[in-house]
Amino acid sequence: MLELKDVNVYYGAIHAIKGISLEVNQGEIVTLIGANGAGKSTTLRTISGLLKPKTGTITFEGQDIAGIRAHEIVRTGISQVPEGRRIFAEMSVMENLDLGAFTRKDKAGIKADIKHVFELFPRLEERKDQIAGTLSGGEQQMLAMGRALMSRPRLLLLDEPSMGLAPLLIKEIFNIIVDINKAGTTVLLVEQNANMALSIANRAYVLETGRITLAGDAKKLAASEDVRKAYLGG
Ligand code: ATP
Numbered sequence: 302m303l304e305l306k307d308v309n310v311y312y313g314a315i316h317a318i319k320g321i322s323l324e325v326n327q328g329e330i331v332t333l334i335g336a337n338g339a340g341k342s343t344t345l346r347t348i349s350g351l352l353k354p355k356t357g358t359i360t361f362e363g364q365d366i367a368g369i370r371a372h373e374i375v376r377t378g379i380s381q382v383p384e385g386r387r388i389f390a391e392m393s394v395m396e397n398l399d400l401g402a403f404t405r406k407d408k409a410g411i412k413a414d415i416k417h418v419f420e421l422f423p424r425l426e427e428r429k430d431q432i433a434g435t436l437s438g439g440e441q442q443m444l445a446m447g448r449a450l451m452s453r454p455r456l457l458l459l460d461e462p463s464m465g466l467a468p469l470l471i472k473e474i475f476n477i478i479v480d481i482n483k484a485g486t487t488v489l490l491v492e493q494n495a496n497m498a499l500s501i502a503n504r505a506y507v508l509e510t511g512r513i514t515l516a517g518d519a520k521k522l523a524a525s526e527d528v529r530k531a532y533l534g535g
Pocket of ligand 1: 312343
């Protein structure tokens with residue numbers, strides 16, 4: 302479904318992504334784990350069109366998308382939930398969800414999808430008129446995910462959904478990620494919380510200073526001594 306081949310990304314003179322190749326197959330949950338500054342967010346932002354690779358190819362469903370602008374990428378069927386949520390703080394929950402459907406004109410479909418988002422996140426329905434900036438951190442994460450789903454993505458990119466959340470809430474968010482995947486959306490998940498990410502993923506890539514150093518079955522990686530030592534607290 303998604304394939305990156307030998308992708309290099311720079312911030313000015315800084316070589317942040319050093320020739321990475323990875324793939325995500327339809328129906329999978331794939332996770333990209335690694336320490337602070339390894340390049341996880343940079344990789345996601347490059348896929349979603351916020352950054353442009355200097356060299357390499359990014360193919361989504363057979364189409365070359367490297368260098369296409371972010372709003373056009375959404376139209377191809379990819380939606381990103383950015384790190385730190387980035388909801389529209391001054392707007393209501395409902396207005397945020399409506400904005401997530403900016404690529405669409407099918408009013409009935411949009412209405413049905415809002416209903417679906419409220420089924421996934423009942424707390425958002427209770428707070429649909431609340432100003433988004435006053436939501437708790439967990440609720441803002443839910444809103445950011447709900448907003449991303451409103452474009453009906455076939456591939457959902459999630460950047461550290463666990464960040465700053467209490468353990469119980471992290472569990473809840475991860476259960477919902479599994480539900481979203483079961484309902485047919487392919488997921489690429491970036492996480493520092495490697496334990497949680499590996500527990501729901503089919504496959505994983507480990508990123509270290511801009512390079513992929515390990516890749517494979519998520520359960521096997523979770524059991525591997527090297528990964529346990531480096532990322533799972535021994
Ligand atoms: P974290 O988990 O801390 O968010 P990450 O794995 O997502 O880390 P990135 O945010 O992708 O890492 O950063 C990769 C490298 O690129 C880091 O060395 C970082 O300092 C650098 N970098 C990120 N954004 C910029 C920027 N806007 N300008 C310059 N360098 C940047």
